[in-house]
Amino acid sequence: MITIRHLKKEYANATPLKDVNVEIHKGDVISVIGPSGTGKSTLIRCINLLETPTSGEIFVDGECITDKKCNINKVRQKMGMVFQSFNLFNHMNVIENIMAAPMDLLKKSKQEAYDYGIELLRTVGLADKAFNYPDQLSGGQKQRVAIVRALAMEPEIILLDEPTSALDPTMVGEVQAVIRDLARKGLTLMIVTHEMRFAREIANRVFYMDEGGVYEDGTPEEIFDNPKKEKTIRFIKHLKVFEHLITSKDFDFIGFNTDLEEFGRRNQVAPKTIYRAQSVFEELAVQCVLPKLDKDFKLNVAFEYSQEEETLFMTLKYDGDTFDVRNTPNVISFAIAENASESIEYAEIDEDGFKNLVTVKIK
Numbered sequence: 001m002i003t004i005r006h007l008k009k010e011y012a013n014a015t016p017l018k019d020v021n022v023e024i025h026k027g028d029v030i031s032v033i034g035p036s037g038t039g040k041s042t043l044i045r046c047i048n049l050l051e052t053p054t055s056g057e058i059f060v061d062g063e064c065i066t067d068k069k070c071n072i073n074k075v076r077q078k079m080g081m082v083f084q085s086f087n088l089f090n091h092m093n094v095i096e097n098i099m100a101a102p103m104d105l106l107k108k109s110k111q112e113a114y115d116y117g118i119e120l121l122r123t124v125g126l127a128d129k130a131f132n133y134p135d136q137l138s139g140g141q142k143q144r145v146a147i148v149r150a151l152a153m154e155p156e157i158i159l160l161d162e163p164t165s166a167l168d169p170t171m172v173g174e175v176q177a178v179i180r181d182l183a184r185k186g187l188t189l190m191i192v193t194h195e196m197r198f199a200r201e202i203a204n205r206v207f208y209m210d211e212g213g214v215y216e217d218g219t220p221e222e223i224f225d226n227p228k229k230e231k232t233i234r235f236i237k238h239l240k241v242f243e244h245l246i247t248s249k250d251f252d253f254i255g256f257n258t259d260l261e262e263f264g265r266r267n268q269v270a271p272k273t274i275y276r277a278q279s280v281f282e283e284l285a286v287q288c289v290l291p292k293l294d295k296d297f298k299l300n301v302a303f304e305y306s307q308e309e310e311t312l313f314m315t316l317k318y319d320g321d322t323f324d325v326r327n328t329p330n331v332i333s334f335a336i337a338e339n340a341s342e343s344i345e346y347a348e349i350d351e352d353g354f355k356n357l358v359t360v361k362i363k
C-alpha cells in the first residue's frame, strides 16, 4: 500500500533520515520505536508530506506522491494524522471540528458529515460531548476527538505521532483503548510511541529506528525478545533495565527517583509498584547499606522488569567488607523494606570489585 524507497531528509544541521526503504501493507499496524532524535516524527511527517523529502520516493497505492505532478491534497485525504498536541480548532465545537474536512474536501453534505461524525463519536464514547468546545474536554477526550476527526475522512492509513505522551497518566488508557479498537477493525496504522508494552501488544510489525533509517524491522516478538542487531539489542536491554552507579553519599536522590518513575512509565509498571520500589531503595540502600560503606565506595543499583511475569526486581551490588543487609542494626528500615517486598536475598560475590549482592523482588 505504501512503498518507501531511498527516502532521505536533510536539515541544515541534521540528517535524520539517510536511506529509508520499507513497505507498508494494508492492515499493518506498525509501532515505530527508537531513541529520541532518530527521525521517527520526521518519517511520519514525510509520509504525509508535511515535510518535503530531500530525495527518494514514496508510493501510495502505486502513485508516486513525491512526484511534483502529484496532487498532494488528494493523497493527504487517504492519510489521517494524529498529533501529540491534538491540534483541534478551539473556536469550533467537537462536531464542527469533525465535520469541517469531510464537507470541504470529500464534498459531503452537512447532514451526512454530521451523521457519520456522531456515529464515530459514539464508538469512542463521546457522542454526548458533540456540542462541547475543546477547552471543555479533558486531554484524553480531546485526543479521542482528534482520532475521530482523522477517521471522519475515511482514510486508508492513520499516522499517529506519540498520541498519548501529552496526556495525564490517568487518561492514557482510554486513548490506547480507542487505538486498539482501530487496530482490531483492520485499519492500517503507524504509531510512534514510547510506551513499549502498548507498542508490543498492538502491532504486527515494529520498526526500530536508528542510524538514519529503519534499523531493524520485525514482529513484536522478534524486536522485543530476540533483537538481532547491536543497537536494537542495546535499546531493548536498556528499556528493561534501569541501572545506576552511586559513588557519593550526596548523590542526586530526587533525580534518581524521577528516572525510576520514567523507567516505570516506559514499561507501564503499576505506579504502586514503582512507589514500593522507591521505598525499598530508600530503606535498604540509603538507610541500611550506605552508612556501612567506606568513603570511596561504589554501590550499583539495578531495576529489571519482566513484562511477561509482571515482576520487578531490584539488585544492589556494593564493595567494602562483606555485609549481609539482613543483619542490619537498622531494624525499622529493614522492616519497612521487607513489607514492600516479596523476598530479600543476600549473597557474597566477587565481581568487578563488588563483594555483596542483594536481590529484592518488589511486591
Ligand SMILES: Nc1ncnc2c1ncn2[C@@H]1O[C@H](COP(=O)(O)OP(=O)(O)OP(=O)(O)O)[C@@H](O)[C@H]1O
Pocket (backbone or CB within 6 Å): 011, 012, 013, 014, 015, 016, 034, 035, 036, 037, 038, 039, 040, 041, 042, 043
Ligand atoms: N524542522 C526541523 N529543522 C531542523 N532540524 C529538525 C527539524 N525537525 C527535526 N529536526 C532534527 O531532526 C532530527 C530528528 O527529529 P525527529 O523529531 O524526527 O526525532 P524523533 O525520533 O521523533 O525524536 P523524539 O523521540 O524526541 O520525538 C533531530 O535531530 C531534530 O533536531
Ligand SMILES: [Mg+2]
Pocket (backbone or CB within 6 Å): 040, 041, 042, 192
Ligand atoms: Mg518525535
